[in-house]
Ligand SMILES: Nc1ncnc2c1ncn2[C@@H]1O[C@H](COP(=O)(O)OP(=O)(O)OP(=O)(O)O)[C@@H](O)[C@H]1O
């Protein structure tokens with residue numbers, strides 16, 4: 001089973017993915033969860049690429065970033081997700097190609113059709129049809145609070161995409177809502193406590 005948790009920065013995707021994985025493991029499932037951006041990866045190659053993609057101060061643009069995110073997306077898919085799915089296990093992805101479409105396409109100005117074509121060439125059909133998918137939404141005020149907590153808890157400071165101007169963040173937020181509507185994706189208000197959101201997520205996924 002392939003599960004995707006999407007949404008803007010600090011909406012609680014990783015927290016919810018971790019709890020959902022624990023819940024499913026307690027029920028006897030074998031679960032692998034990872035972030036498509038490569039954050040927290042123990043794979044040295046993926047970790048290097050993720051540093052280059054959004055932690056570097058070097059002059060790279062959104063077009064280059066499309067390619068770098070795609071490298072990590074594909075590498076983790078072929079090394080982790082594909083073998084696990086073939087074994088009949090559960091895979092939980094934090095983010096998928098929608099993140100590139102939204103951050104680098106809608107907000108960054110890269111051609112959305114280019115992003116779509118590149119992903120269709122590289123990723124298999126099944127990747128685009130997860131069994132469960134949700135977009136977490138959150139008020140900007142609460143999201144800012146969580147970004148601050150995240151910076152302290154996880155030491156995530158000065159990252160290129162998190163420090164883009166407010167205009168960029170606004171475009172990302174609007175694009176998530178637009179794309180979710182157009183693609184008929186389920187949205188979940190992530191504004192409650194961690195446990196409340198987890199409860200709602202399990203209900204939504206019927207798990
Ligand atoms: N429901 C919640 N209520 C309060 N704080 C939360 C909640 N969910 C997560 N947090 C906190 O908010 C911060 C961001 O959460 P998390 O890292 O899970 O978000 P994320 O969407 O994966 O972020 P990113 O996309 O930036 O990696 C963390 O410090 C986490 O502990």
Ligand SMILES: Cc1cn([C@H]2C[C@H](O)[C@@H](COP(=O)(O)O)O2)c(=O)[nH]c1=O
Nearest residue numbers: 036037039054069095099100103161162
């Ligand atoms: C996968 C992906 C991510 N991003 C952005 C979103 C965040 O600001 C950073 C790091 O991701 P994380 O989930 O917070 O670890 O990268 C992006 O712009 N495009 C993508 O495809």
